[in-house]
Amino acid sequence: MHRFRLIFYILVIAGVFSCGEGEIVKIPILDFFKTPDRTFFRISPDGKYISYLKPYKSKQNLFIQSLVDGKGFMATNFSDNPVTDYLWTYNNQIVFSQDIVSSDSLKIFALDVNTLKTHSILAEHNVKYRILTNNKLQPDILTISLNKRDEGIFDVYHLSISTGEIKPYIINPGDVIEWHADMYGKIRLAKASDGVNATILFRENENAAFKPVIVNNFKDAVKPIA
Structure with a gap:
């Protein structure tokens, strides 16, 4: 048993030294920015x-x-x-x-x-735009945001893929910087900012008003992911 252990340790040590004798391959720094x-x-x-x-x-x-x-x-x-x-x-x-x-x-x-x-x-x-999502129940309708009305403010629209018709959905009150749509194309989550503090807003349904759920400042950050 001791003999097998000795052979094992010798092989491990030999392997370590053999690795050290090989040429070190340098990765070109440009590969990290390709x-x-x-x-x-x-x-x-x-x-x-x-x-x-x-x-x-x-x-x-x-x-x-x-x-x-x-x-x-x-x-x-x-x-x-x-x-x-x-x-x-x-x-x-x-x-x-x-x-x-x-x-x-x-x-x-x-x-x-x-x-x-x-x-x-x-x-x-x-204009600048963001494709927010498509409607799982009505795949022909896209929910998008555009700064069409004001270059610094993104409003939300519904866009028909088949006809190209675009209809206003939510008019930005002026402080919302992110809109988040659910799988049915409905906006129930948003992020507002006053330049210092950021507030996550939520509403139960399209008829309800947005209410703040989280307020944070420059010391920390909260980002909705789903």
Whole structure:
């Protein structure tokens, strides 16, 4: 028994010294700052596809891969403006957006995954936007926020994917800096700020008023995640 222990310790020590004799591989510092080849992964509602953004001609484009047979394909081929955000709305439909920096505008499109045909849903100039969520019961309706009324304030809108019709949903009182939608596209959580303190607001339903639940200052931070 002691003999086996001795052999074991000798092998361990030999292994340690042999590792030390090898050349130390230095990782180039630029490797830590490289843009990932694939980003922003999403799964289709039926779980049959996985999608992601990948550069094509130096611009981020949308790629889709089947989880059934492993085959993948490029869904968009933009070489002028990158795809910046997207989400699945149906099993065969993706909504994606582009920020047109040169003209300070945005475009939102719907993509048919089967035909790879796209149609424009929304085009706005001199605005910024955030796609908050789509409605699980009404996948044709997107909940988005736009600073259309005031460049420093984001109001919430409902956007129809099929018609492009946009309707005001919530007018920002002026201090809300974040809106959080539930899976049905309803805003029940928000974050307001007076420049010093941040307040998390909650309401039970769309007919109720927002009420503060947490107040914090610069010493700590609270961020809703779901």
